[in-house]
Amino acid sequence: MSQKSLHVRLGIVVSLLALFLVSYAIPSFVFSPSNVGNIILSPLFWPYVLAGLTGIVGLSLLANAFLSAEDTPFEDEETAQADGSAPWLRLGALALIMVLVMVALPRLGMVWTAMLAFAACAFLFRTRHPIAALVCAVIIPLLLYAFFAHVAGVAIPQGDFVRLP
Structure with missing residues (x-):
């Protein structure tokens, strides 16, 4: 597997995960009272921040995959899988x-x-x-x-x- 194809696959999965979190999971499962005075202390704030950052990471992986010219193999001597126990x-x-x-x-x-x-x-x-x-x-x-x-x-x-x- 090449690094470019790995970034494409990971980027698609992570972007879809962020979309799922923002559109369904957070609104359905995170409850927040309406009278929270400080937005940072709202139970909805940090899940949306993390979902947004997840989406940015996914889109960055996709951009990196499509903008990089070289298609290098993912594993080399340093990152090869270890054998044995x-x-x-x-x-x-x-x-x-x-x-x-x-x-x-x-x-x-x-x-x-x-x-x-x-x-x-x-x-x-x-x-x-x-x-x-x-x-x-x-x-x-x-x-x-x-x-x-x-x-x-x-x-x-x-x-x-x-x-x-």
Whole structure:
């Protein structure tokens, strides 16, 4: 399979998914009271934002496929499928991380658990940028906590050991 045909297929599927979300799923299954004062706090706002971004990604994939001149094969030496048991071990390790996240959430809290899970997944998938992954593993959960706890006024589950302000 070439990269161009992959982008066309993914672009069509993602664009249709975004259209389905905007036209049927969000209006049918996401309920919002009519008296929400702040549009950002409305239960409809973020699903529509994510559906719109999904549509933009799908259309970008299609544009990339039709505007690119070269038709390169999708797999090379770096991206070729691994042989043996390595993919299954990685899948098992990811399942173990998921179970550990569920066990750690009540004890460590959502922010600290998210930091550890992000870092563990980054190293499990052997990122090329380990320093950036560690920085993102710390900063992104803290920024999300700051937004939801202090701006949106949503209580974020805290752990037994360390409490954030």
